[in-house]
Amino acid sequence: xxxxxxxxxxxxxxxxxxxxxxxxxxxxxxxxxxxxxxxxxxxxxxxxxxxxxxxxxxxxxxxxxxxxxxxxxxxxxxxxxxxxxxxxxxxxxxxxxxxxxxxxxxxxxxxxxxxxxxxxxxxxxxxxxxxxxxxxxxxxxxxxxxxxxxxxxxxxxxxxxxxxxxxxxxxxxxxxxxxxxxxxxxxxxxxxxxxxxxxxxxxxxxxxxxxxxxxxxxxxxxxxxxxxxxxxxxxxxxxxxxxxxxxxxxxxxxxxxxxxxxxxxxxxxxxxxxxxxxxxxxxxxxxxxxxxxxxxxxxxxxxxxxxxxxxxxxxxxxxxxxxxxxxxxxxxxxxxxxxxxxxxxxxxxxxxxxxxxxxxxxxxxxxxxxxxxxxxxxxxxxxxxxxx
Numbered sequence: 001x002x003x004x005x006x007x008x009x010x011x012x013x014x015x016x017x018x019x020x021x022x023x024x025x026x027x028x029x030x031x032x033x034x035x036x037x038x039x040x041x042x043x044x045x046x047x048x049x050x051x052x053x054x055x056x057x058x059x060x061x062x063x064x065x066x067x068x069x070x071x072x073x074x075x076x077x078x079x080x081x082x083x084x085x086x087x088x089x090x091x092x093x094x095x096x097x098x099x100x101x102x103x104x105x106x107x108x109x110x111x112x113x114x115x116x117x118x119x120x121x122x123x124x125x126x127x128x129x130x131x132x133x134x135x136x137x138x139x140x141x142x143x144x145x146x147x148x149x150x151x152x153x154x155x156x157x158x159x160x161x162x163x164x165x166x167x168x169x170x171x172x173x174x175x176x177x178x179x180x181x182x183x184x185x186x187x188x189x190x191x192x193x194x195x196x197x198x199x200x201x202x203x204x205x206x207x208x209x210x211x212x213x214x215x216x217x218x219x220x221x222x223x224x225x226x227x228x229x230x231x232x233x234x235x236x237x238x239x240x241x242x243x244x245x246x247x248x249x250x251x252x253x254x255x256x257x258x259x260x261x262x263x264x265x266x267x268x269x270x271x272x273x274x275x276x277x278x279x280x281x282x283x284x285x286x287x288x289x290x291x292x293x294x295x296x297x298x299x300x301x302x303x304x305x306x307x308x309x310x311x312x313x314x315x316x317x318x319x320x321x322x323x324x325x326x327x328x329x330x331x332x333x334x335x336x337x338x339x340x341x342x343x344x345x346x347x348x349x350x351x352x353x354x355x356x357x358x359x360x361x362x363x364x365x366x367x368x369x370x371x372x373x374x375x376x377x378x379x380x381x382x383x384x385x386x387x388x
Contacts, residue, residue, distance in 0.1 A: 020372060027375035030382035035295040038327065038334040039136045044080070045101040047110045048130030049073075049093040053122065062086035064122055069093050072117040076109050103132060103292050131176035133289045139296050140288040140303050141325040143181075143277045148318035154268055156284040157182025159319060165286055167311050173299035175291040181275025182284030183268030187243055195261040201249050206258070213237070213246045240264050277322065285324065293385065300328040346370050 009016045051065050066084040073082045073095050081096040097106045107129060114127055121127070131137070144156050144164065151159075157179065165177045191206065219231030237243055244259035258264065277283045290299050307321055315321070349370060353363040 023376045023379070024372055027378050030378040031375060034378055034382045035293070036297040036331055036335070037136070037295075038330040041134045041136050043135050044099055045097040045103050045106050046135075047095045047097070047103075047106050049091075049095070049110065049114070049127050050130055051091040051093075051125055051127040052089060053091070053125050054089045056089055058086045058088055061089070061091050065125055065127075066091045066093060068117050068120040069114070069127060072113050072120075073110065076113050078106070078109075107132065131289050132292050133175040134292055137175065137289045137292070138287060138325075139290040139327045140300050140323070141285065142288075142307075143275065143283045143285040143322045143324050145277065145283045145320055145322055146318045147320065150318045151316060152183075153181070153282055153284060154183040154185050155316075156319065157184055159316065160284045160286055163314065164307075164311055164321070168286070168288060168303060168306060171299070171302050171306050173291050173294035174288055174303065176289040178287040178289065180273075180285050180287060181282060183271065185266060186269045187237070187240065188265050188267040189243065189258070189262050190265075191262040199249060199251060199256055199261060201256070201261065206248055206262070209246055209248045209258070210243065213243075240266060277324070297328055297331050300326065304328075342374065 049069060051061075051069070053061055053065055056064075062084075066086045069091075070082045070084040070093055073079060073093070076095065078098045078101050079095055080098055081094075083094045083096070085092045095106070095110055110129065144160050146156060160179050160182065161184075165179055168174055168177045189206075189210070191203065196203065213235060214237045215235050217233030217235060219233065221228045221230050223229075243264045244257065246258045247255045248258055248261065249256045274282050275285050277285075288300075288303055290296050304323075304326075312321060346367075350363070350367045353366045354360065357363050
């Protein structure tokens with residue numbers, strides 16, 4: 001068989017040269033389009049389901065949330081393993097599919113089965129899918145700092161959540177930007193139990209009053225001189241005073257406002273972690289997760305370009321973005337290392353061939369084959385979705 005291939009190649013040199021040229025061009029194209037990453041993704045296809053149920057104990061979360069979802073997903077097609085983890089107020093479920101399963105097909109199947117299990121879950125529980133990324137999707141992270149001290153941690157977190165995060169998630173190839181550190185602002189109502197007892201108002205009534213007072217009311221339209229005017233009631237909460245003036249009950253015809261039985265303030269949400277930069281103090285920040293199948297190097301360059309040209313000029317005075325992790329440096333160093341090693345090995349193989357064969361034309365056959373073989377190998381890498 002081998003002798004016939006050699007004989008055919010020797011008799012049809014033009015066809016062989018044409019085939020080598022075609023494969024080399026194809027390999028060069030694959031080299032340019034193969035995603036670059038220093039950490040190849042060899043993991044199985046997995047879908048993460050995250051569920052929050054605030055205040056509930058891990059055993060209750062396990063019985064009411066984790067177990068119903070895991071038992072339902074076991075029947076999903078191409079599912080190999082389903083792992084569930086229950087924590088205080090939250091549940092994580094990992095559905096691992098067979099090798100080669102398309103991640104978006106897998107996410108669609110999980111969504112179908114979540115719809116089937118929804119009636120088995122508590123009413124206020126809403127499972128959500130994790131980002132369409134892999135376990136090595138963490139490509140870039142940054143810290144939001146204010147060295148002037150004009151903005152506190154809650155303001156830095158607000159800048160991160162409402163400005164930086166939304167801008168970076170619009171970058172092509174970014175799956176998610178996870179916010180870390182700082183304080184999330186919230187309206188906090190501290191009820192005085194003695195005043196509740198005095199006015200004989202249950203705590204549930206206060207919760208219902210606050211919930212009902214945070215909404216707009218729709219009306220009809222009025223027509224004057226051929227022009228229609230829409231009637232509506234503006235009821236969304238915009239400040240602390242709006243909450244304080246919510247009518248909770250009435251006492252002999254006199255309304256009882258929330259400020260009469262509770263104190264209202266703007267404060268931080270309870271948190272279970274923090275972000276510190278170089279031991280100098282707390283900061284806010286974000287983690288950029290790269291979407292599955294994207295070129296990590298290109299995505300990181302787009303993110304840095306977005307920060308430099310659009311986000312930084314719009315930040316409040318004194319606020320800066322400091323890069324804390326950038327995988328592009330590791331990728332570029334890895335490329336330089338691979339290039340250097342390929343050159344070293346090519347020279348070593350060439351020297352060995354020349355010394356042992358002691359015939360330059362025969363040695364050139366092996367030496368000239370190496371670069372073509374390396375370039376052509378990228379064709380397989382590209383179609384196997386292996387990052388280079």
